[in-house]
Amino acid sequence: MKILVVEDSPTLRHATSTYIRKAGHEPIIATCGEEALQVVDGNPVDMIIMDVEMPGLDGFETTRLIREWLGDHWIPIIFVTAHSHEDSLLKGIEAGGDDYLIKPVSSVILTAKIGAMERIVTMRDQLHEANKELKRLSEKDGLTNLYNRRTFDTRARDYWKMATRTQEPVAILVLDVDHFKLYNDEYGHQAGDECLRLIATALRHCLNRPGDIVARYGGEEFIALLPNTPEKGAMHVAEHIRKTIEALHIKHRASKSSDRVTVSIGVSLSAFTTGTSLSNQIQLADKALYKSKRAGRNRVTLHNYAPNTSVLVVDDDATSLAVISKVLKGHCALVSTQNGEDCLRLAREIQPDVILLDVYLPGVNGYEICQLLKDDDITADIPVILISVCEEEELHHFGRQVKANACLQKPLDRHLLVAKIRQYLLPASTK
Numbered sequence: 001m002k003i004l005v006v007e008d009s010p011t012l013r014h015a016t017s018t019y020i021r022k023a024g025h026e027p028i029i030a031t032c033g034e035e036a037l038q039v040v041d042g043n044p045v046d047m048i049i050m051d052v053e054m055p056g057l058d059g060f061e062t063t064r065l066i067r068e069w070l071g072d073h074w075i076p077i078i079f080v081t082a083h084s085h086e087d088s089l090l091k092g093i094e095a096g097g098d099d100y101l102i103k104p105v106s107s108v109i110l111t112a113k114i115g116a117m118e119r120i121v122t123m124r125d126q127l128h129e130a131n132k133e134l135k136r137l138s139e140k141d142g143l144t145n146l147y148n149r150r151t152f153d154t155r156a157r158d159y160w161k162m163a164t165r166t167q168e169p170v171a172i173l174v175l176d177v178d179h180f181k182l183y184n185d186e187y188g189h190q191a192g193d194e195c196l197r198l199i200a201t202a203l204r205h206c207l208n209r210p211g212d213i214v215a216r217y218g219g220e221e222f223i224a225l226l227p228n229t230p231e232k233g234a235m236h237v238a239e240h241i242r243k244t245i246e247a248l249h250i251k252h253r254a255s256k257s258s259d260r261v262t263v264s265i266g267v268s269l270s271a272f273t274t275g276t277s278l279s280n281q282i283q284l285a286d287k288a289l290y291k292s293k294r295a296g297r298n299r300v301t302l303h304n305y306a307p308n309t310s311v312l313v314v315d316d317d318a319t320s321l322a323v324i325s326k327v328l329k330g331h332c333a334l335v336s337t338q339n340g341e342d343c344l345r346l347a348r349e350i351q352p353d354v355i356l357l358d359v360y361l362p363g364v365n366g367y368e369i370c371q372l373l374k375d376d377d378i379t380a381d382i383p384v385i386l387i388s389v390c391e392e393e394e395l396h397h398f399g400r401q402v403k404a405n406a407c408l409q410k411p412l413d414r415h416l417l418v419a420k421i422r423q424y425l426l427p428a429s430t431k
Contacts (some may be wrong), residue, residue: 001025001026001046001047001114001118001121002025002026002028002043002044002045002046002047003020003025003026003027003028003045003046003047003048003049003114004027004028004029004030004036004039004040004045004047004048004049005017005020005027005028005029005030005049006030006031006032006033006035006036006048006049006050006051006054006059006062007029007030007031007049007051007054007080008031008032008051008054008055009051012051012080012103012105013029013031015105016049016080016105016110017029019105019107019110019111020049020110020114022107022111023110023111023114023115025114028043028045032054032055032056032057033054033056033057033058033059033061033062033065034056034057036048036050036062036066037057037062037065037066037069040066040069040070041069045075046075046121047075047076047077047078047114047117047118047121048063048066048075048076048077048078049077049078049080049101049110050062050063050077050078050079050080050097051079051080051081052079052080052081052083052092053081053082059079059080059081059092059095060091060092060095060097061095063077063079063092063095063096063097064095064096066096067095067096074124075121076098076099076117076120076121077096077097077098078097078098078099078100078101078113078117079092079097079099079100079101080101080102080103080105081100081101081102081103082102082103098117099113099117101113139151141215141216143193143196143197143200143216144196144197144199144200144216145200146200146203146204146214146215146216146222147213147214147215147216148215148216149215149216149217149218149223151215152213152214152215152217152223152225155213155225156213156225156278157278159211159213159225159227160273160277160278163227163228163273164273164422166228167272167273167418168227168228169228169229169230169231169269169270169271169272170225170226170227170228170229170269170270170273170281171225171226171229171231171233171234171237171267171268171269172223172224172225172226172267172268172269172281172282172284172285173223173224173225173226173234173237173238173241173265173266173267173285174217174221174222174223174265174266174267174282174285174286174288174289175203175221175222175223175224175241175263175264175265175266175289176220176221176222176263176264176265176289176293177195177196177199177220177221177261177262177263178255178257178258178261178262178263178264178293178297178298179252179254179255179256179257179297180192180195180219180220182252182254182255182256183195183252183254183255183261185254186252186253186254195250195261196216196220198248198250199222199245199248199261199263200216200222202241202244202245202248203222203224203241205244206237206240206241206244207224207226207237207241209226209227211227211228212224212225212226212227213225213227223282223285229269230269230271231269231302231304234267234269234302235267235300235302238265238267238300238302239300241263241265242262242263242265242298242299242300245261245262245263246258246260246261246262246298248260248261257296257297257298258297258298262297262298263298264289264292264293264297264298264299265289265292265299265300265301266284266285266286266287266288266289266290266291266292266300266301266303267285267288267300267301267302267303268281268282268284268285268288268302268303268304268305269302269303269304269305270305271305271330272307272330272331274307274309274330274331274332274418274421274422274425275307275308275309275331275332275425276305276307281305284303284305285303287303288301288302288303289301307330307331307332307333307425308333309331309332309333309353309425310332310333310334310335310350310352310353311328311332311333311334311335311352311353311354311355311356311421311425312335312336312337312343312346312347312350312352312354312355312356313334313335313336313337313356314336314337314338314339314340314342314343314355314356314357314358314361314366314369315336315338315356315357315358315361315387316338316339316358316361316362317358317410320358320387320410320411320412321336323411323412323414324356324412324417327412327414327417327418328417328418328421331418331421331422331425332353332354332421332425335350335352338361338362339361339362339363339364340361340363340364340366340368340369341364343355343357343369343373344369344372344373344376344379347373347376347378347379347382348376348378348379351378351379351382352382353382353383353424353425354382354383354384354385354421354424354425355373355382355383355384355385356385356387357369357370357384357385357386357387357404358386358387358388359386359387359388359390359395359398360388360389366386366388367386367398367399367401367402368402370384370386370399370402370403370404371402371403374402374403383405383406383424384403384404384405385404385405385406385407385408385420385421386399386402386404386406386407386408387407387408387409387410387412388407388409388410389409389410390409392407392409395407395409405424406420406423408420
């Protein structure tokens with residue numbers, strides 16, 4: 001073990017280090033509390049022998065700071081002090097110490113204490129490894145050794161949140177073994193289990209990027225999430241999976257569509273997470289799967305998500321319109337107009353999810369249009385984001401007066417625009 005000795009006395013440092021080496025361990029030296037903190041911050045140690053009385057940070061305060069830094073990672077700390085009264089012992093335990101040695105330190109006692117702590121450290125490490133293995137087993141499906149449904153849902157939700165921040169495309173694949181009930185009836189459940197294990201192995205080989213998440217979702221159904229994967233890549237992977245499983249040549253005499261085991265696959269793709277949700281994309285992949293089945297099985301069907309949310313853009317500036325169109329493409333459907341009268345009419349007719357309204361329009365004041373929208377029972381609840389080249393303070397001041405939901409300055413910042421729009425386009429289930 002690496003044992004940190006924190007001691008300001010050269011004589012005691014030398015003696016303690018000698019005892020530690022004789023016990024078969026490696027001493028690391030710190031002459032004060034501040035130096036001890038630097039050592040712990042930069043070098044992992046297995047145990048600390050801490051002098052209590054030191055100039056600057058004493059042993060108790062140093063120990064408190066070490067415990068804060070290490071968090072849940074526990075290492076034994078043994079205090080060394082000339083004080084033997086109970087108050088000092090209690091103070092040391094409260095500071096995070098695990099044992100006490102009274103000066104002068106006996107070689108025999110120190111060696112015994114180190115041995116005892118070493119056994120505790122060994123038990124800690126064994127418990128840590130056992131907990132890691134238990135966690136790993138709880139995440140996996142017992143038959144296929146893929147992730148189980150609960151783990152997939154948790155990991156997929158975490159990735160979805162990340163994709164929301166990075167605005168990357170997400171592909172979901174749902175696979176179902178064709179005529180699997182007939183396979184079980186024909187060959188027996190043991191053969192059915194072996195069939196599922198072979199398919200799981202094939203899936204692991206096909207989906208081997210670090211970020212890919214693949215799981216057994218229930219029965220003969222499997223699911224995968226492919227991060228940062230556009231349509232071409234998702235279809236390539238899905239077809240590769242289908243062909244790989246077909247090439248296993250697992251005989252299936254009872255199948256109504258092939259002489260071997262095959263799979264049907266449904267794929268859902270969303271270029272952005274705006275306006276949709278993970279659960280919605282899984283449902284769309286499931287619908288695509290059933291289209292594959294109805295079309296004869298052993299095939300891939302894609303559902304390319306098209307946003308069903310809309311944004312009405314009211315602006316006569318061609319440059320701004322081009323920027324908005326480019327930035328929001330794929331996030332939502334865009335409807336644009338250049339004048340206030342059309343804005344009021346379209347807002348009532350199409351009921352957009354958000355209105356982006358320029359303050360300076362030909363022959364009309366955008367603030368007035370916003371006020372009219374908010375005073376109309378039909379359009380009052382539609383979020384309005386005012387955009388303008390005017391000063392930020394002025395824009396927000398007048399925006400509050402006309403009950404605008406948000407304000408953005410021109411030239412529009414791409415990331416801020418997407419963030420504001422997404423705030424109002426998120427599905428109710430994710431808000």
